[in-house]
Amino acid sequence: MLDKTTKSAKFHVYYKQWITVYKEGAIRDVTMAKYIMSHQWLIKLVPDLTLNNLTRISYQQLLNNYAEEHERQTTMDFHHQLKGAILDAVDEGLVERDPTRKAIIKGKQPRPKKPKYLNQFELRTMLSNLSLSQEINWDWFILLIAKTGMRFSEALALTPKDFDFPHQMLSVSKTWNYKGNGGFSPTKNHSSVRKIQLDWQTVIQFSELVKELPEDDPIFIKTTDKIYNSTINNILARVCEKSEVPVISIHGLRHTHASLLLFAGVSIASVARRLGHASMTTTQKTYLHIIQELENKDVDIVMRSLSGLS
Template identity: 80%
Template sequence: MLQETTQTELFHIYYKRWISVYKEGAIRNVTMSKYFMTHQWLVRLAPTLKINDLTRIHYQELLNHYAKEHERQTTMDFHHQLKGAILDAVDEGLIPRDPTRKAIIKGKQPRDKKTKFLNQFELHTLLTTLTLPPEINWDWFILLIAKTGMRFSEALALTPKDFDFSHQILTVDKTWDYKSNSGFAPTKNQSSTRKIQLDWQTVIKFSELVKDLPEDDPIFIKCNQKVYNSTINEFLTRRCKQADIPIISIHGLRHTHASLLLFAGVSIASVARRLGHASMTTTQKTYLHIIQELENKDVDIIMRSLSNLT
């Protein structure tokens, strides 16, 4: 039986129960961990805050304290994760009015970001420095992500069974839960389940690499092996330094893949499907700067075409 909530209950206790009731089993583990992290910060910043004391000024003070140690976007995420529970508390009559209304989101200045993507020459230079032996290693992992634009967790989950070499197709229908090391997990969303066309060079190389491997086991890691995103990013950093190119992350290879396709004239719709985006809007927002640059080129083409009309 659920515990009855009162207006004098500590807010962080209500919030933890709200996560359990509304979020547990309904969202992915990686998202769930973000809610738990928000709860930990709530305990740290407002351990004695009661539900009936949650006014606009108290809520703004809570956000301000959080913003002192976080960037604005992270503070925005913190705000949205709290807001869901607070609005439910308003609906239940525990809080008379919405204290999140007109909240001001602050935050520290963003840190210098790594280069988001490489140009074609830089990517080519990187790939030529990779050590690609007859056995699977992390260099092959880097090559495959550069060629497909897969997410880190998607590439970790690949098995020999996912390759259809005769049709040059790679099926992405699962991820590897590397954070909790619990094995295979669902894809990020329904659109993330997809088939990616492979070039013939990649088909030839990987058909040899995986031919003697168990068809249902991951090809890049052992089932009981713990792997960290940071470890592979450090490996890629060393390769970038060897190639004397800008340092990017594994996720940056995904951005590189999409960017090169867009510059090559591939439609936004096709890029969105290949990346497994939920909608073209996601692709447009992520690669807005590239799309705007391509639109500027289109204007030049349009003007030249029109000037030739007599």
């Protein structure tokens, strides 16, 4: 399809074809949705821009226009998604020179950042205000993510069969496609398939909760239900407000879990495995501020130890 494209073709048409040929079926649905969104922005911002008019100036103007409504990081992501297609167009002789070279990324002033995680006291306070009934509800869902650090889609996919109560283990081997039409889906990456050690209290609680439930069905949702991340975030927000602690998201519970482990002295390697990160580098980048704080404490310990040698 792409070999029939001419220099006079509209950029957004070429980009749509490029997505279809190179990305469709090769990337996860959630990533594909981002490319499709970028295509929609091209139609909105440069509906008449042709490949032969794609210069450094026209491309920079496109980025500038996009940046008027987006923060810098979002503009950077938009730039990276377009760049792959543009470089291929350069290779095919449809665009004379790389217009993305030396592109300047701008963006709106970032909004004030919401707290990403709770400290240990705040978490305990929030958990004490959960309504943990005799049957599975969303408060149990919140508790389990706080105790395991699972991703939202991983927790939705849990079935009674995933619990190994005698060994206090929880198997994570799938996700729930809540953004699509439901059903089980693969995990984010190979490293996301893992076993998470559970504390004895959680084992006792969930062994009672799931003992009468169908072994292979999700424990938190019915397979016909449509569930939204925002719905559970709103439930968590109400619990946080009731507890008078900072309002965080369900994903913030995952950050809270990891942060508490790091502050407790658990190694980065162990935290990475528990979270299902593809590499320790991901963990280090995500929790750099905590790691730096811990290193400062280590320096104090080292200095105190050395001063006692004289």
